[in-house]
Each structure stands twice: as C-alpha cells, then as structure tokens.
Amino acid sequence: MNIRGIHAIYRYEMNRSFRTLIQSLVSPVLSTILYFIVFGAAIGSRMDNISNVSYGAFIVPGLIMLTVQMQSVNNASFGIYFPKFIGTTYELLSAPLSFVEIVIGYVGAATTKAFSIGLIILCTSYLFVDLDIKYPFFMLCFLLITCMTFSLLGFIIGIVSDNFEQLNIVPMLIITPLVFLGGSFYTIDMLPPFWQNFALLNPIVYLISGFRWSFFGVGDVPIFTSIIFMLIFTSICISIIWYIFKTGYKIKN
Amino acid sequence: MSEIINVQNLVKKYDNNFTAVKNLNLKIRQGEIIALLGPNGAGKTTLISTICGLSSITSGLIKVNGLDVIKDYRKTRELIGLVPQELALEPFEKVINSVKFSRRLFGRKDDNEYIEKLLTKLQLYDKRDNIIKSLSGGMKRRVMIAKALSHNPQILFLDEPTAGVDVELRKDMWSIIKELKNEGVTIILTTHYIEEAEMIADRIGIINHGELLLIEEKKELIKRMSVKTLKVKLKKTLDIIPTKLKKYNLKLIDEGKSFLYYYNTGKERTGITSLLSDMNKIGINLFDIQTEETSLEEIFVKIIKE
Ligand SMILES: Nc1ncnc2c1ncn2[C@@H]1O[C@H](COP(=O)(O)OP(=O)(O)O)[C@@H](O)[C@H]1O
Ligand SMILES: [Mg+2]
Numbered sequence: 001m002n003i004r005g006i007h008a009i010y011r012y013e014m015n016r017s018f019r020t021l022i023q024s025l026v027s028p029v030l031s032t033i034l035y036f037i038v039f040g041a042a043i044g045s046r047m048d049n050i051s052n053v054s055y056g057a058f059i060v061p062g063l064i065m066l067t068v069q070m071q072s073v074n075n076a077s078f079g080i081y082f083p084k085f086i087g088t089t090y091e092l093l094s095a096p097l098s099f100v101e102i103v104i105g106y107v108g109a110a111t112t113k114a115f116s117i118g119l120i121i122l123c124t125s126y127l128f129v130d131l132d133i134k135y136p137f138f139m140l141c142f143l144l145i146t147c148m149t150f151s152l153l154g155f156i157i158g159i160v161s162d163n164f165e166q167l168n169i170v171p172m173l174i175i176t177p178l179v180f181l182g183g184s185f186y187t188i189d190m191l192p193p194f195w196q197n198f199a200l201l202n203p204i205v206y207l208i209s210g211f212r213w214s215f216f217g218v219g220d221v222p223i224f225t226s227i228i229f230m231l232i233f234t235s236i237c238i239s240i241i242w243y244i245f246k247t248g249y250k251i252k253n
Numbered sequence: 254m255s256e257i258i259n260v261q262n263l264v265k266k267y268d269n270n271f272t273a274v275k276n277l278n279l280k281i282r283q284g285e286i287i288a289l290l291g292p293n294g295a296g297k298t299t300l301i302s303t304i305c306g307l308s309s310i311t312s313g314l315i316k317v318n319g320l321d322v323i324k325d326y327r328k329t330r331e332l333i334g335l336v337p338q339e340l341a342l343e344p345f346e347k348v349i350n351s352v353k354f355s356r357r358l359f360g361r362k363d364d365n366e367y368i369e370k371l372l373t374k375l376q377l378y379d380k381r382d383n384i385i386k387s388l389s390g391g392m393k394r395r396v397m398i399a400k401a402l403s404h405n406p407q408i409l410f411l412d413e414p415t416a417g418v419d420v421e422l423r424k425d426m427w428s429i430i431k432e433l434k435n436e437g438v439t440i441i442l443t444t445h446y447i448e449e450a451e452m453i454a455d456r457i458g459i460i461n462h463g464e465l466l467l468i469e470e471k472k473e474l475i476k477r478m479s480v481k482t483l484k485v486k487l488k489k490t491l492d493i494i495p496t497k498l499k500k501y502n503l504k505l506i507d508e509g510k511s512f513l514y515y516y517n518t519g520k521e522r523t524g525i526t527s528l529l530s531d532m533n534k535i536g537i538n539l540f541d542i543q544t545e546e547t548s549l550e551e552i553f554v555k556i557i558k559e
Contacts, residue, residue: 253302
C-alpha cells in the first residue's frame, strides 16, 4: 500500500477546497439557511406537524441529504476531471499507485468534505429548530455512507466525462431532480396516489427516508428497505469503478 | 546485468485498431543517454507510455531493472521519472508544493533538503513560491523536470524536451541532461531534431512507423553515415556514364554537364583519387570540382525512406 501517495492526493484535494473555501463551504451552508428561512420559518409556520415533528425539523434530514449528495458528486467529479482536463493524470498513472489507491485518495477527500458540510448544516439547523436525534450513531454512519457512495458516483462521472458540459449535465439533469423530488420537503404519502408509485422508483427516496428514520424513528419506507437500497446503490458504484479499473476505460489508452 | 530496460516484442494497438508500435525490441544500458529519433507519429511517445504505465501493452514484455513493468509496477515505477511531451501542470499551485506532491505520490518521505537542491540545480529556487501559472514556458518545463526527478529516479524519460523551446533553453536543457548522466541517471529522450541526438546521446535509435529501424553508438552511426558528395563539372557534356566508371555509382545532373559522386569520410579510402585517374585514362576532362557535406538530416531522411 502506498499510504504516502494516498495521503498526498487526499491532502491535495483538501487543500484545493481550502483555496476555494467560500465556494466549497460557505455557499452550501448559506443556501441551507435560505431553505430554512423559506421552508422552515415562512411556509413551515403554516404547515401541520408531520408524524408529530414540526415542519422545520422535518426538513432537516432531507436538506442535509440533498446538500451532501450534491456536494459529494460535484467534489469528486471535479476532483478527478480537472487533472484529466489539464493533463496531470500522467503523474498519477506513472506513480507506484494502484487504481484503488487513487480512488481512495479522491473519494476519501470528497467524502470528508461532504460529511463535514453535512455536520455543519446539522449544527446550523439547531439555530432554527429543536432537534432530538433518535439514533445518532446510525445517523452518522448513514450520512458517511451516503457521502462515500455519492463521491464514488461523482468519481465515475468525472472519469467518464470528456468535457465540462458532460461533467455538469449528469448532476444537473439527473441527480438534482431526483434529489429534489426525493422527499426532502414532503413525505411520499402527501403525494397523489399516482405520483406515490412514481416516487418509489426514485432511489433517493429510500436514502432520505432512511436518514429521516435515524432522526425521528419514522420514514416513508421501512428502514431495512432503505438499508438494502443503500447497499445496492453502493455496490453498483463499486462495480462500475472496478470495471473502469480492470479495463482502464477512459484512463489508459 | 547492465541492461536497465529491456523491451521484448512490444506491440501496442490502440482502441481504434491502429498499431502504433510493431514488435519492437530495445535494450537500454544503465547510465547511458539514448536518443530516440523519429518523425511525428513514429510511435516514440507510445513506446514511452507503455514503459511508464500510461498505456496498456497489447503484447510483449517490458522489464525495468529485471522486473516486469506490469507485475512489479510499484518497484519499476519507483525507478522511473517521466517528463511528458506536453506541459501539464496544476496552474494555481506553488512550484515547491507541486514538486513535493510528486515526491509524495511516489511514496517517498519528504526531503526538503533534496528538493531545495533540485530546485537550485534547475534554477527554480527563486521561483519556488511562485504560482505555476505565472511562470514562463521554459520555467514550466523545468518544473516538469523537477517533478520527474523529485523521487530520485534512476531512469529519466524526456519526451521531446526541447520541442518549441528557444536556443538558450535548449542549451540549458542539454547541460542539465549531461549533469544527470554524470550522476548516473539513465536518460531516454525522444526528439525529431537530429542535432539534438548528435549533441548529447551516447546511442541513437531511429523509429518510424512503430518500428525501431536501427540503434547504434552515435559515433559509429555518424561515421557510417557521414557521406559527402563530390560534384564534378565536365568540360564536355556526357549522355551516359561510361562503362569504365560504372562502379562509382555516379549520377549525371545538369543535362550531362556534371555528375555527382558519393563517398564516405568514415572509410579509409574515399575513392576520389582512383575516380579522377580513371576519368583521366578514358579522356574525360574536368572543369571544376566541389564537395558538399550531406547533413545528418538527409541521412535520417534516407534511413526512414529505405
Ligand atoms: N490514443 C490514441 N489512439 C489512437 N491512435 C493514437 C493514439 N495516440 C497516438 N496514436 C497514433 O499512434 C501513432 C504514434 O503516435 P505517437 O506515439 O504519439 O508518435 P510520436 O511520439 O513519435 O510523435 C500516431 O499515428 C498517432 O496518431
Ligand atoms: Mg510524441
């Protein structure tokens, strides 16, 4: 194992976000605060409690999920795409590093960033609502795995993309809608019956539901369904990464 | 065992089915400077890429220091530093951080003293805290070299180190290369400037269409290839070369007013004296003679055409 090599990539990626601290930290926190003001304070005051939870508190897990998922994808995809774009991947490929080590470096950094942002949002939300987390340890694990899985997904997008357009299009056209419609702001049973079935096709629903369960002990779907979904999703991402690794797809000529 | 690199029957076929390297064999000795000479598209970069791990190998075997570059990639890559053809640097990084990063990627412990010495040698020390983006093209190239040397490699690949570089910098580059050789580093450089190969290489390999056409000691090659041309202007026009002079392979030009004779200065006899005396015997009078040196460039073109 080339630990120093992994650490070099990890540290480098972390430094990159410190250089762009505003973009990488302040902006997700700021937009979450705006969500709280709009949905929590303004609209939420007129909403009924959902499963005995105030609307303001109800949206916290969804907001955290929404942000960490977008952040993980953006960070990890850009992290590996940028060296590809400027041509510095030659250095990674000619170094005594295995592909797994390269993935650990990049995905590890993207996961750390997204996870920290998630925690910061959680802390911020205490300023707005009363929260009582039912299963804190499970919540942290679930958050961490979500960050990791979406960072893996982002890494894949970064490898596969040939230009900035492609890099942006998958997050924008696929992930953003799925995440927004994944039940951050409502429960699935608030939807008309037809849309309920439709919503259950959205994988993000299961993740948000599981995460919300760790806060309040209730979710749209049973917690085991959420866990199984998470495992399937993670395994798919790992398999794709493994395929890329085996074939050198888009990395080696 | 003095071979540090051994390429055996290497074939590299790209995904689009283009074969860029065809059954290539190459042995490189420890401590030598090899210049791989070849026109654009010859397959030089592809060859280097397969040795360094940037390209997969279609078939064949590459050994570095006796180890397979695929099975023992960690050990072989530790020995190698690579300066690719294109400038590729993180624009917003400081010079020193970029060089330190490279060393760490290779799993080496930080060694500030070594890095500072390296930067000094490459005349980058004053620029160490500058952002790479702010450097000139020549300086960026030095940064690339510093990065490649950051982990003390025994082998250095330089892919077209002086392409598009001004004369001044080219000379600097040559002296850097020679200095590295004195430190025992094996250097493989590619170029399409024949003068460059002539200036610094111990051996020269000529590659074209993915094949290694020859590899030879530079001195031998130049001796063997240093052909001069003797142009003989005649008093009277000739229609054809007389049979008595056939053995000299003369070439009539200027509508028979002159002919050319090629001779090799590397050989003991040039054949000029006997040509002139044979001409005298059959009564062909010369008006004037002049000699022209064939440039290495022409030799190179000649080999590639053959
Ligand atoms: N990724 C690639 N896919 C397909 N063909 C390639 C690729 N890279 C290089 N080639 C082709 O392989 C040949 C050799 O290229 P290269 O090794 O770069 O030559 P050189 O470095 O000698 O100029 C060229 O004809 C080039 O077009
Ligand atoms: Mg080339």
